Amino acid sequence: MASLDSVLSCIDLNLDRSLDRLFDLLRIPSISTDPRYAEDCRKAADFLAGDLAAIGFEASVRDTPGHPMVLARHEGPAGAPHVLFYGHYDVQPVDPLELWTSDPFDPVIREDANGRKRIVARGAADDKGQLMTFVEACRAYKAETGSLPCGVTILFEGEEESGSPSLLPFLEAHRAELKADAALVCDTNMWDRDTPAISTGLRGLVGEEVVVKAANRDLHSGYYGGAAANPIRILSKIIADLHDADGRVTLPGFYDGVDEVPDDVKAQWNALNFSESDFLGEVGLSVPAGETGRSVLEQTWSRPTAEVNGMIGGYTGAGFKTVIAAEAKAKISFRLVFRQDPAAIRKAFRQFVEDRLPADCTAEFHPHGGSPAIQLPFDSPWIAAASEALSQEWPNKAAMIGMGGSIPIAGEFKNQLGMETLLVGFGNGDDAIHSPNEKYEMSSFHRGQRSWARILDRLGRGV
Amino acid sequence: MASLDSVLSCIDLNLDRSLDRLFDLLRIPSISTDPRYAEDCRKAADFLAGDLAAIGFEASVRDTPGHPMVLARHEGPAGAPHVLFYGHYDVQPVDPLELWTSDPFDPVIREDANGRKRIVARGAADDKGQLMTFVEACRAYKAETGSLPCGVTILFEGEEESGSPSLLPFLEAHRAELKADAALVCDTNMWDRDTPAISTGLRGLVGEEVVVKAANRDLHSGYYGGAAANPIRILSKIIADLHDADGRVTLPGFYDGVDEVPDDVKAQWNALNFSESDFLGEVGLSVPAGETGRSVLEQTWSRPTAEVNGMIGGYTGAGFKTVIAAEAKAKISFRLVFRQDPAAIRKAFRQFVEDRLPADCTAEFHPHGGSPAIQLPFDSPWIAAASEALSQEWPNKAAMIGMGGSIPIAGEFKNQLGMETLLVGFGNGDDAIHSPNEKYEMSSFHRGQRSWARILDRLGRGV
Numbered sequence: 001m002a003s004l005d006s007v008l009s010c011i012d013l014n015l016d017r018s019l020d021r022l023f024d025l026l027r028i029p030s031i032s033t034d035p036r037y038a039e040d041c042r043k044a045a046d047f048l049a050g051d052l053a054a055i056g057f058e059a060s061v062r063d064t065p066g067h068p069m070v071l072a073r074h075e076g077p078a079g080a081p082h083v084l085f086y087g088h089y090d091v092q093p094v095d096p097l098e099l100w101t102s103d104p105f106d107p108v109i110r111e112d113a114n115g116r117k118r119i120v121a122r123g124a125a126d127d128k129g130q131l132m133t134f135v136e137a138c139r140a141y142k143a144e145t146g147s148l149p150c151g152v153t154i155l156f157e158g159e160e161e162s163g164s165p166s167l168l169p170f171l172e173a174h175r176a177e178l179k180a181d182a183a184l185v186c187d188t189n190m191w192d193r194d195t196p197a198i199s200t201g202l203r204g205l206v207g208e209e210v211v212v213k214a215a216n217r218d219l220h221s222g223y224y225g226g227a228a229a230n231p232i233r234i235l236s237k238i239i240a241d242l243h244d245a246d247g248r249v250t251l252p253g254f255y256d257g258v259d260e261v262p263d264d265v266k267a268q269w270n271a272l273n274f275s276e277s278d279f280l281g282e283v284g285l286s287v288p289a290g291e292t293g294r295s296v297l298e299q300t301w302s303r304p305t306a307e308v309n310g311m312i313g314g315y316t317g318a319g320f321k322t323v324i325a326a327e328a329k330a331k332i333s334f335r336l337v338f339r340q341d342p343a344a345i346r347k348a349f350r351q352f353v354e355d356r357l358p359a360d361c362t363a364e365f366h367p368h369g370g371s372p373a374i375q376l377p378f379d380s381p382w383i384a385a386a387s388e389a390l391s392q393e394w395p396n397k398a399a400m401i402g403m404g405g406s407i408p409i410a411g412e413f414k415n416q417l418g419m420e421t422l423l424v425g426f427g428n429g430d431d432a433i434h435s436p437n438e439k440y441e442m443s444s445f446h447r448g449q450r451s452w453a454r455i456l457d458r459l460g461r462g463v
Numbered sequence: 464m465a466s467l468d469s470v471l472s473c474i475d476l477n478l479d480r481s482l483d484r485l486f487d488l489l490r491i492p493s494i495s496t497d498p499r500y501a502e503d504c505r506k507a508a509d510f511l512a513g514d515l516a517a518i519g520f521e522a523s524v525r526d527t528p529g530h531p532m533v534l535a536r537h538e539g540p541a542g543a544p545h546v547l548f549y550g551h552y553d554v555q556p557v558d559p560l561e562l563w564t565s566d567p568f569d570p571v572i573r574e575d576a577n578g579r580k581r582i583v584a585r586g587a588a589d590d591k592g593q594l595m596t597f598v599e600a601c602r603a604y605k606a607e608t609g610s611l612p613c614g615v616t617i618l619f620e621g622e623e624e625s626g627s628p629s630l631l632p633f634l635e636a637h638r639a640e641l642k643a644d645a646a647l648v649c650d651t652n653m654w655d656r657d658t659p660a661i662s663t664g665l666r667g668l669v670g671e672e673v674v675v676k677a678a679n680r681d682l683h684s685g686y687y688g689g690a691a692a693n694p695i696r697i698l699s700k701i702i703a704d705l706h707d708a709d710g711r712v713t714l715p716g717f718y719d720g721v722d723e724v725p726d727d728v729k730a731q732w733n734a735l736n737f738s739e740s741d742f743l744g745e746v747g748l749s750v751p752a753g754e755t756g757r758s759v760l761e762q763t764w765s766r767p768t769a770e771v772n773g774m775i776g777g778y779t780g781a782g783f784k785t786v787i788a789a790e791a792k793a794k795i796s797f798r799l800v801f802r803q804d805p806a807a808i809r810k811a812f813r814q815f816v817e818d819r820l821p822a823d824c825t826a827e828f829h830p831h832g833g834s835p836a837i838q839l840p841f842d843s844p845w846i847a848a849a850s851e852a853l854s855q856e857w858p859n860k861a862a863m864i865g866m867g868g869s870i871p872i873a874g875e876f877k878n879q880l881g882m883e884t885l886l887v888g889f890g891n892g893d894d895a896i897h898s899p900n901e902k903y904e905m906s907s908f909h910r911g912q913r914s915w916a917r918i919l920d921r922l923g924r925g926v
Contacts, residue, residue: 033782093784099680162782203685207783216747217562220897221770222666222868225798226762227743229752232771232793233702240703243696280690280823284679287822289692299689307684308695309786310777315794319496319625320670320831321556322796322869323772323897330695331778333785335688359750360743368783405685406785434683434786 003145004457010140011449018136018449019109019119021051025089025128026107026121032067032090033162041067041158044089048135048156055139057154064166067158071177074138074152080460082151084180084419086409087131087187088160091123092434099436109442117442126433129440130186130425131156133448140453149460153180157409160187163207163369164408171416181463182382183413184455186448188403188425191272193443195396196451198383199423200376201301204336205406206345207309207368210235210353211329214361218314219324229360231328232313238356239330242306247291249306249334251348257339261302269297272399282430301402305335331368335406342370371408374421381463382422389454390424393447426451466608467920473603474912481599481912482572482582484514488552488591489570489584495530495553496625504530504621507552511598511619518602520617527629530621534640537601537615543923545614547643547882549872550594550650551623554586555897562899572905580905589896592903593649593888594619596911603916612923616643620872623650626670626832627871634879644926645845646876647918649911651866651888654735656906658859659914661846662886663839664764667799668869669808670772670831673698673816674792677824681777682787692823694791695776701819702793705769710754712769712797714811720802724765732760735862745893764865768798794831798869805833834871837884844926845885852917853887856910889914 011018030044031037045061045068052059052072059072067090076082094104102108107121119129134154141148155178157167171178191197214229244250261269276296280286290299299305313328315321334345346367353363376383387398403423410421426448432438474481493507494500508524508531515522515535522535530553539545557567565571570584582592597617604611618641620630634641654660677692707713724732739759743749753762762768776791778784797808809830816826839846850861866886873884889911895901 033780033784035781093778093780095778095780096681161784205685205785207785209783214748214752217895218559218898219746220868221768221772221796222668222798222866223763223892224746225770225796225867226753226766226768227751227759228746228748229750230770232774233706236699236702236771236774239696239699283682283687283691285677285691285823287692288690289677289821289823290689296690300686303689305684305689307688307693307785307787308699308777309684309784310779310788311695311699311791312775312779314771314773315556315558316773316775316792317496317556317558318498319556320672320794320796321496321624321772321897322668322670322770324770325773328774329779331783333684333688333783335685358752360748360752403685404688405683429686432680434784435681 004453006144007140007453008450010144011136011453014140015446018132022119022129022132022445023107025132026123027105029105030090030158031093032159034093038067041090045070045156045158048089051135052154056142064170066166069158069170070154070156072154074148076148076151076460080150081181081463082153083459084153084155084178084183085134086155086183086185087134088127088157089131090158090161091126091128092161094122096436101437118439119442119445120437120439122438124438124440125427125431126438127160127187129445130427130448133426133445134184134186134452136449137452137456140449141456149456153178165369167409168412171412175417179417180419183419183421185407185410185421185423186425187407188423189427189429190425190444191399191401193428194394196390196394196398196424197401198386198398199403200383200400201402202374202410202423203404203406204340204342204371204373204411205408206334206336206342206370207331208333208346208349209329209331209366209368211327211364212357212361213327213364215324215326218326221322221324224324228324229358230324231361232325234358234361235311235313235328235330238353239308241356249304251345251352253344253348254304256344257341258304259338261298268400272401279429297402300404302337304337304340307333309333335404337373338375340373342372346370369408371406372411374410374414376420380420382420385458385463386422386424386455389458390451393451393454424451424455467916469607470603470916471913473607474599474916477603478909481595485582485592485595485908486570488595489586490568492568493553493621494556495622497556501530504553508533508619508621511552514598515617519605527633529629532621532633533617533619535617537611539611539614539923543613544644544926545616546922547616547618547641547646548597549618549646549648550597551590551620552594553621553624554589554591555624557585559899564900581902582905582908583900583902585901587901587903588890588894589901590623590650592908593890593911596889596908597647597649597915599912600915600919603912604919612919616641628832630872631875634875638880642880643882646882646884648870648873648884648886649888650870651886652890652892653888654862654864656891657857659853659857659861659887660864661849661861662866663846663863664865665837665873665886666867666869667803667805667834667836667874668871669797669799669805669833670794671796671809671812672792672794672829672831674790674827675820675824676790676827678787678789681789684785684787687787691787692821693787694824695788697821697824698774698776698791698793701816702771704819710752712767714808714815716807716811717767719807720804721767722801724761731863735864742892760865763867765800767800767803770796772796798867800836801838803836805835809833832871834869835874837873837877839883843883845883848921848926849885849887849918852921853914856914856917887914887918
């Protein structure tokens with residue numbers, strides 16, 4: 001324990017310097033979905049590879065057809081396990097920019113009403129702040145002990161916010177380099193400020209853009225209205241048809257592979273004392289809008305969804321334009337659970353749309369990522385070890401929770417490399433990731449580093 | 464007839480100069496719906512007032528809370544009727560700009576495949592080219608005879624493309640100045656290239672923007688998806704509900720005041736040899752998409768509609784963003800026929816939306832213009848006189864037709880000033896008004912001027 005204690009002290013003493021490094025990374029606008037920021041994505045990758053090399057990793061930037069990967073490796077003591085840590089350096093777009101109280105790429109530290117410090121910037125939580133907690137733990141270990149307690153491979157990708165198109169080919173091409181005993185991911189939340197969490201389930205994701213087209217040009221709604229097909233109306237009808245009155249998705253076969261959560265797991269979830277009214281109230285809502293008769297935790301952790309993430313057609317500027325648009329577009333995503341098949345669901349959706357196209361109308365489809373859900377065994381020894389370490393750092397014992405979000409890599413680690421993935425993150429529910437004024441708590445950043453030091457120490461002593 | 468002949472010659476000889484004047488007007492980007500072009504709207508008004516004064520009208524620009532009016536007056540011979548001519552100098556927005564083959568505000572003359580010349584610019588047909596046909600007819604009359612054959616008041620507004628908010632108050636405030644024996648409007652189409660048309664019916668319009676709001680900010684569709692209300696989905700459902708399976712509008716009371724067209728009128732329409740397949744085929748369609756069992760002419764001339772003219776919500780940029788939007792917006796318009804009441808329909812729509820809002824959701828409404836339909840008596844002596852004059856200019860006799868579009872002023876002339884409105888225009892169905900590459904045929908511009916000279920001459924001889 002002597003060396004762990006000195007590592008933890010080292011982290012405490014160097015918090016300001018670790019913040020400087022995080023701020024340098026946050027200043028790079030690495031928005032992966034927008035081609036205008038491709039250079040910045042590479043800049044973020046170069047930054048991270050350089051930083052890992054400085055710590056003592058063998059680190060490199062690897063090109064892909066999209067944004068590059070950062071791959072770094074450091075051997076551990078003989079007999080110790082080897083882990084693969086995954087994070088992503090890309091961030092979400094920042095619109096609507098006018099709702100930010102400061103420049104999203106000029107990080108600042110603010111105090112909240114309770115005097116707690118928070119780091120405000122795009123990517124502060126998702127995922128730059130989180131991934132740096134692990135990097136800083138490794139740095140402190142090396143500084144204090146000259147080594148790491150287990151072998152560590154680090155993989156940072158730059159396309160997580162845009163469907164990870166290069167990830168699977170990269171895993172397939174570098175299986176040997178990436179293979180480890182288990183994977184660690186830091187892209188998730190605490191249960192609450194005092195309770196760390198290990199996520200045992202993650203929803204999968206199918207993203208799809210559909211463009212419905214009718215006339216060969218925009219039409220005057222006076223001359224043609226009543227006779228011409230209106231793509232916005234047709235697309236609206238398709239979207240409306242996607243759910244029944246009970247909030248269930250109507251795609252044929254959609255619920256194939258969806259299990260009911262076992263009663264004992266539901267009992268654990270109930271014991272978490274989750275407040276639906278707080279969860280919804282924080283964003284201005286009060287009633288769960290999903291499937292009738294399901295709790296919010298069920299709706300977001302164990303049930304699949306269909307959501308429209310964006311839609312546009314016709315004239316949307318100031319004033320009014322009496323036009324019938326030639327086309328209308330929607331970005332639609334499905335969150336998947338258990339054994340739902342992303343390919344089958346994409347196919348069913350396309351057929352669903354085709355079946356509803358009236359005469360003279362066509363649909364174009366553009367895929368945006370697809371990944372299955374993952375579901376870990378509750379009795380995994382990796383979970384037990386991480387839980388033990390986390391419970392020493394935080395006031396409360398670690399909670400085993402589900403997750404509504406999707407981290408495609410976790411499913412692929414299982415499929416491609418046969419590894420379990422330990423999802424441990426230090427975000428909070430109000431971090432506003434994907435929204436204006438994203439933040440990461442200073443305590444998340446600080447104790448996150450300490451938590452990883454404890455987990456590495458614990459794993460080094462055997463799983 | 465001697466003076467009419469010399470006026471017609473004068474028009475023929477001065478065609479190039481009349482084109483120069485039209486081009487000067489077309490170069491002014493008077494887009495009324497976009498506040499950035501307010502100065503240009505005033506510039507267009509000043510241009511027209513100056514031109515009318517140069518002809519010999521008593522002309523002025525009149526301020527309104529929105530864009531200004533142009534009002535001009537020229538007395539006629541004692542005992543001759545006095546007419547009010549109406550047009551609008553404002554134009555539609557130009558997006559999508561990339562589909563224009565030349566700058567929308569740098570007019571050019573192009574030849575089509577048949578060697579016919581066409582004037583290409585935003586507003587070439589709607590309505591700058593059309594209104595200038597009347598102005599040029601007056602100019603030629605004054606040049607050749609020193610007077611006009613009947614009294615003429617001219618009213619040009621600058622808000623026709625954005626719901627005419629200032630028009631009704633202006634009519635109410637200037638009844639005495641505007642009162643005439645009949646109104647003339649040049650904002651409609653020919654039946655075909657050889658057949659002039661007088662429109663006996665015009666659909667009314669109710670424009671409404673609706674904003675559906677749910678959460679107080681954009682949400683991550685992973686964390687909240689399944690539990691949070693999605694405004695795009697809710698608005699899509701509302702839009703889908705607006706029509707039944709037969710294409711009828713489902714708003715309660717929507718069809719109050721909608722008559723069936725008498726059989727003899729339907730017989731006249733059938734005699735026009737209208738080709739549904741040509742009309743739809745020209746814009747890439749083949750099947751009438753409106754109410755089941757109605758012809759295209761019925762659907763566009765005598766039946767009311769509900770159309771979505773624009774819709775937007777969530778992330779619509781490049782790539783994908785897994786967001787649940789805080790709000791979604793749609794611009795919706797209703798075309799009205801016969802005695803449908805715009806106020807009642809606006810109210811019914813708002814109630815329809817409110818009735819379909821789930822818990823935690825609200826709707827905001829922004830009105831964008833409302834006007835009833837107009838329906839002229841088929842036996843009007845004004846129609847007979849105009850028909851006689853038009854039939855002398857063009858190869859074929861004038862057709863009495865319905866109109867799918869809305870010209871709010873026509874209803875208000877009836878309500879406020881007790882006048883019938885004669886709708887005579889020289890546009891063609893492929894003029895692409897409201898679309899990229901709007902054009903006006905050179906023959907429309909030339910023979911339109913000659914047609915107005917003939918109509919003024921004929922009206923001057925008594926109705």
